[in-house]
Amino acid sequence: MESVLQLADVSKSYSGKLALKQVSLTIKPGKIIGLLGSNGSGKSTLMKIATGLIQPASGTVKVGGVPVGIETRAVTSFMPDQPLSEPWMRVEDAIDFYRDFYADFDSAKADEMLAFMKLGKKDRVSSLSKGMSERLQLTLTLSRNAKLYLLDEPIGGVDPVARAKILDAIVNYYSEESSLMVSTHLVRDIERIFDEVVFLKEGEIVLHDEVENIRLAHGKSVDEMFKEVFGE
Template sequence: MDRILQVENVTKKYGSKHALNGVSLELGAGKIVGLLGSNGSGKTTLMKLIAGLAQPTSGKISVLGVPVGEASKSLVSFMPDCPLTESWMKVGDALKFQQDFYPDFDLGKAKNMLEFMKLRESDKVSILSKGMSERLQLTMVLSRRASLYILDEPIGGVDPVARTKILNALMEFYEEDSTILLSTHLVTDIERIFDEVIFIKEGELVLHSEVEDLRLQRGKSIDELFREVYAEC
């Protein structure tokens, strides 16, 4: 198994509060991995650390063996929970911005994704619905030739039709030698696409397993396990 991501005993503190506490995990290539947890569990903190947008208090993170920092940024494509676009842009401007900023941006793939997403380059970003905006953000992120794609709540706050379109796009345009790490609390809607799941609770990793193993061993869906683990949150 090619190791895409290695997180070694990572702790992140803000003052005296632990956002993450001694988290260790490895992800191999060719996986769609769910990062699951209730609000405030540490999901976004972990994603920002992997993307190099924040520094751990202690511990190490590497992508394809490259320590997270300037050199690893070309390996990671991050979709935060806030838009990558500006209100003055049209969809075509957003793609141009991404192409100018990232040498690995594949404009041909982006245009194919736009067609799949039912978006036009002439559409104004300011008038896109929440679901359409999320489709555009996903197009911008997945059209980079990265090894690790990090998606923070890509279906949060969108209607069921938009969720289905976004999940179908992930399956359609996912590069098989790369890995997607995707955070969500909408487990029922999305568990069908996961190869592995990671549960984080109060800054600590409480479970990391392949989905099929969990279903066989526990006889429950991922959503049922999620509800058990986070029942007191």
């Protein structure tokens, strides 16, 4: 089975400070992966490299066996930690913008997700709460029929009710032929959706394992393991 995402010996520095240090990682289809680490651990850098927004200093990155570039951007859907929509837009404008921009945008899926998220097409983006704005960003990201979904801190600063809704949407609407990676430091709230977790500490992978193995081998939840590794 071909990997969806493959990083080999990837390093990246900013102003002389190493953000990623020889990271190697292989992600298979049909998995929801937690990319877990404290702030500044390199999570966003890894995601931006995987999506082609920034280039690594060294190493190789492939999506579906193809080196990251224009071709892989067409099959990679990225939700950054900043909104994808503009404040002047209504929800329907944001949907139209994505439909025009991405050939793989699935309008029926978008309509279904808007209903699930309780978002109205006439709602103004500028009037949405933090939680509703996150729901919109997730709808835009998951409405594409991509191979690789990358969600950077999708529940940061969101209240528990919206958080549960967002997690349910991730599970319900991602395609099982694809892979979905979620970066977060809010491990306890989100670990229920993960098949695998990757612990990133100071730019290095210190653990990559299936959630079931962590529970069986260590007798711990992912959150307990996270606190042990990161001292939180």
